Amino acid sequence: MKEKVKEVKMKRRWGMAIDLDKCTGCGKCSVACNQENNMPIFEDDSDVPKRVAFLELMKVTNDRDAKFPDVKTAYLPKMCQMCEGNDPKNPNPPCVSVCPAVATDVGDDGVVSQIWSRCIGCRYCQTACPYEARVFNWWKPEYEGSFKKSLSTDVSVASRGTVVKCTFCSHIWKRERDAATAKGILDINAVLYTPACAGTCPTGAIVFGDLNDHDSEVYKLTQTDRAVRLTNPVDDVKDADKKKSLLKAKQFTNPKVYYLTSQQWLRDMMRFKKNS
Amino acid sequence: MEILKKWFKAGYDGIFEGTSKNMRIALYVLIVLSILFGIFAIQILFWGLGYTDMDNNFAWGAWIIGDLGLVALGGGAFTTGYLLYIFRVDKLRPIINSTVLIGFMCYLFTFVFLLFDLGQPLRAWFGFAYPNWGQGVYPVSMLTEVFFCLSLYFCILVVELIPTVLEHKVLIKNKYVAMVAHYMHLLMWTMAAGGTFLSFFHQGSLGGGMWGVLYAKTVWYAPHFFFMAVVAAMAGGTSFMTLVPYIAGKIMKKEVVPMETYQILTRISGFIFIFYFIFRSYDIYAAVYKYAPMGGREFIDMWGGYYGIWMLVLEMLLFAGPLIFLNIKKYREQEKFMVIGASCGVGAIVVSKLSVLLHGFSAPNFPWKGFTAYGPTFQEWIITFGVFALMILIYMAFVKWFPLFPHLEHNEHDAHH
Numbered sequence: 001m002k003e004k005v006k007e008v009k010m011k012r013r014w015g016m017a018i019d020l021d022k023c024t025g026c027g028k029c030s031v032a033c034n035q036e037n038n039m040p041i042f043e044d045d046s047d048v049p050k051r052v053a054f055l056e057l058m059k060v061t062n063d064r065d066a067k068f069p070d071v072k073t074a075y076l077p078k079m080c081q082m083c084e085g086n087d088p089k090n091p092n093p094p095c096v097s098v099c100p101a102v103a104t105d106v107g108d109d110g111v112v113s114q115i116w117s118r119c120i121g122c123r124y125c126q127t128a129c130p131y132e133a134r135v136f137n138w139w140k141p142e143y144e145g146s147f148k149k150s151l152s153t154d155v156s157v158a159s160r161g162t163v164v165k166c167t168f169c170s171h172i173w174k175r176e177r178d179a180a181t182a183k184g185i186l187d188i189n190a191v192l193y194t195p196a197c198a199g200t201c202p203t204g205a206i207v208f209g210d211l212n213d214h215d216s217e218v219y220k221l222t223q224t225d226r227a228v229r230l231t232n233p234v235d236d237v238k239d240a241d242k243k244k245s246l247l248k249a250k251q252f253t254n255p256k257v258y259y260l261t262s263q264q265w266l267r268d269m270m271r272f273k274k275n276s
Numbered sequence: 277m278e279i280l281k282k283w284f285k286a287g288y289d290g291i292f293e294g295t296s297k298n299m300r301i302a303l304y305v306l307i308v309l310s311i312l313f314g315i316f317a318i319q320i321l322f323w324g325l326g327y328t329d330m331d332n333n334f335a336w337g338a339w340i341i342g343d344l345g346l347v348a349l350g351g352g353a354f355t356t357g358y359l360l361y362i363f364r365v366d367k368l369r370p371i372i373n374s375t376v377l378i379g380f381m382c383y384l385f386t387f388v389f390l391l392f393d394l395g396q397p398l399r400a401w402f403g404f405a406y407p408n409w410g411q412g413v414y415p416v417s418m419l420t421e422v423f424f425c426l427s428l429y430f431c432i433l434v435v436e437l438i439p440t441v442l443e444h445k446v447l448i449k450n451k452y453v454a455m456v457a458h459y460m461h462l463l464m465w466t467m468a469a470g471g472t473f474l475s476f477f478h479q480g481s482l483g484g485g486m487w488g489v490l491y492a493k494t495v496w497y498a499p500h501f502f503f504m505a506v507v508a509a510m511a512g513g514t515s516f517m518t519l520v521p522y523i524a525g526k527i528m529k530k531e532v533v534p535m536e537t538y539q540i541l542t543r544i545s546g547f548i549f550i551f552y553f554i555f556r557s558y559d560i561y562a563a564v565y566k567y568a569p570m571g572g573r574e575f576i577d578m579w580g581g582y583y584g585i586w587m588l589v590l591e592m593l594l595f596a597g598p599l600i601f602l603n604i605k606k607y608r609e610q611e612k613f614m615v616i617g618a619s620c621g622v623g624a625i626v627v628s629k630l631s632v633l634l635h636g637f638s639a640p641n642f643p644w645k646g647f648t649a650y651g652p653t654f655q656e657w658i659i660t661f662g663v664f665a666l667m668i669l670i671y672m673a674f675v676k677w678f679p680l681f682p683h684l685e686h687n688e689h690d691a692h693h
Contacts, residue, residue: 049331049648060644083492094492100419101402120402121325121395124419126335130492130641136335136395138326160324161395231642233572250570251491272573272643 010108011189013088014168015211015256016198017221018077020266022205025075029197029206030055033079036169036196038155040141050138054166055079055197062265074266077197077206080133080166081230081255082112086247094253095125095134103163107170110211110256114165121161130231130253134165168208169195211256226260228267236271299527303672306665313662316655320392327655334637338652338660339389344629346382346389347426347482349622351509352517353379353433354468354475356541361468367540370533370683373440374521377674380433381667383426386482388663418486425478432471436464443679479509487632494571495578495639496632498562504555511552512625514545515598515618522615524675532681535611542614546602549621553595556628560588581647583634587627594624 033039033055040052055077062072084106085092091106103118104125114134126134140160143151151157154171158164173193180191198208209218221227229235234252237243246252261267292300319327330337356375360368391397403423410416415424442448442457480502487493488501518541525532568575579585597620600607607613638647652660674680 047331049333050326051332058642058644094490097408097416098419098489099408100417100423101399101406102408103402118402118406119396120399122393122419123335123395124417124486126332127637128490128492130494132333132641135332136325138331139324159396163395231572233570236572246570250497253492269643272577 008186008188011212012210013110013212013256014082015110015209015218015222015258016082016168016195017207017218017227017258017260019203019205019207019221019226020074020076020259020261021226021263022203023075023077023201024203025057025059026202027057028200028202029077030057032196032200033166035150036152036155036172037166038141038151038157040137040139041144041147042139042142043144052135052137052141052164054133054135054164056132060266060269062269072263072265074261074263076259078131078133078230079197079257080112080168081131081253081257082110082168083253083255084110085251085254088254092251094128094130094251098124098128100124104165111168111170112165113167113170114163116156116158116162116164119162121163123163125163131255134163136163137161169193169197172196221260222258224260226262227258228261228270229255229258230270231272233271303669306669309658309662309665310669312658313666316658316662317392320655320659321397325393325395327653329651329653329656333641333648334650336393336633336637337650338656339393341630341633342660342663343386343389343393344483344633345626346386347479348505348509348625348629349513349516350379350382350386351475351479351506352513352515353382354429354471355510355514355544356517357436357464357468358472359544361465362472365540367537369537370681371517371521371537371541373680373682374524374533375517376433376436376440377671377680378517378520380430380437381670383430383433385663385667386426387430392659418481418489421481422478422486425474425481429471429474429478432467432474435460436467436471439464440674440678440680444677445679475509476506479506483509483629487636493636493641494568494573495636497567497571498559500555500559500562504552504559507548507552507555508625508628511545511548511598512621514541514548515602515621515625518542518545519615519618519622520671521681522618524671528675530684531687532684534683537683538614539608542602542608542618545621546598546608546617549595549598549602553599556591556595578639579635581635581638582649583631583638584647587631587635591624591627591631594620594627597621598624 030053034041034053037054039054045051056079058076058078060074060076063070066072083091083093083095085094088110091110093106093112096104096106096112100122101118101120103120104112104114106112121136123136126136137158137160141157152171154175172195173191176191176193177188180187185191192209195208198206207218207221209216211219211222213219232253232255234243234246234254237246259270291303295303328337353375356368356372357379359365360372391400394400403420404427407415407420407423408417409420415421439457439460442453442460447453448457482505484505485502487496488498490496518538521533522538564575568578579588597617601613601617602608602621608617634650638649640646640648679685
């Protein structure tokens, strides 16, 4: 039986496609994420830069000073982009190599994990992350009122002074796998899952799935012309040779979260090209 | 109670006896700062970093600037040690004790700052227990390297400092102590060599490599940053090592270190500053024409904000000091210009570290975000200045009670006869 388990290879490479044209900015994904991942709830959470939340719903405007009808707005749900570096077979997210205590790692399913209890709180990974996806527990986590009773038992509550991050709700997958194992299915690839944000989105803007499975919806979406990745300039280089030399010269983040939009101004914004 | 009073009086007299009024005021300020440091240290260590102005965008603040500055300026210790013990520049001997002490304190308080910066100070040992070393000889994480190199070099500085303590006029009377001190002096070159070896790594990593390797952050990414930091430490460190005993001498109104020694050290500093300036110029050139476009950004767009271009200009202006005054003999031999040159050199290094940190965090990661500012809270200021106050107090204590300046002892000895 042990032999059998060993033989099974990980096939999954989890990824996400978020349709920004469908997103209404309702914030349900953020709330679901907070609930699922035991985010602290303070009485006063007005200090936004110190807030602990894995999923930040960003408001994107073409120009802060623009007036109607020139003003354009979009909402962009931003979580950990699960970077993989230049080589998907040998992933190298910017945050993993810098950790001095090996508190963060990238799994063979492509998910960048973080172990709260190993973290020493140096915040080097936060410094390394270009997506501001990692958050630090500046205060001791608190749960106002009866929120404590609704804590999820699958996610450990982080202590003060540790860095936490989105894990694509990996614990849900583990739960599903455990359930499958109980039924005698030992294949690690047998079950799929849906993270809290994708499961709760009322417009179906967030699609989650396996990027290695070319029949999956998420893979098909990432292959369309509407797909764009956040501040990953190498994607814009069309010339194959130039792209190759660029990838040789420097590591790029190459995130596994794709955004979908047909709005040119938004695509430009995501590339640091302002005022188009 | 009576005993306590007696002790307190003895301690008070020991510290303040024979001090001028100005010195007494300075001492009071330093002691008050140190006490406040202790109080706020408890608050930060027990109730967390929420009391600082750091946040999820500005993940590091005043203390890391302190670290970068202290380590870079403490770099003068390994340079001077190497020159004295390996190259046998014997004229540097009068300054070596002071240099080792400054190096020791710089590293000691770098640890203190680092400890404050950890969200979980009690887990600091994880850095040694679970190092991110990877497969090869060289560690994967720059911070792992900092952990190990800094600790080992600190041990070396402790060993280098021991003879100064052993040569205390009471201790040295014991013949065994005298023997140990003598042989430690003879073997000190091994420590100097080891220290230089280690310093090359951690100067590079904490000063530059830590930022240079962040490939996803266009503001910082620069593979040569590691090597530039080593040169910066040698250039600025030697200037700093000149400046501290010079100021001490001015306050004491005595010649603690002969002018000749200052001249050699500042000359070396000025010479290394030429290399550093060339390196830094290349660094800016590479940032503008190579790394910014590679990251899909424009340099000028990235270098606006609160800590952008003006800091770069200030740094360039400060460079003029060491480049002109420390390299042209005519100026260097005038005490005034020598001091201005060395101060500007130290200033240039400090500004460059400030700029790396403040600007790096201030620059937005998303085009729809603006530049952010950082204003350290009272706690952060107090802990930063408390550390500096403690350093000054320790230096003063060594000046008072230990043979920090052999040159001075010789002169006084001669005067007595």
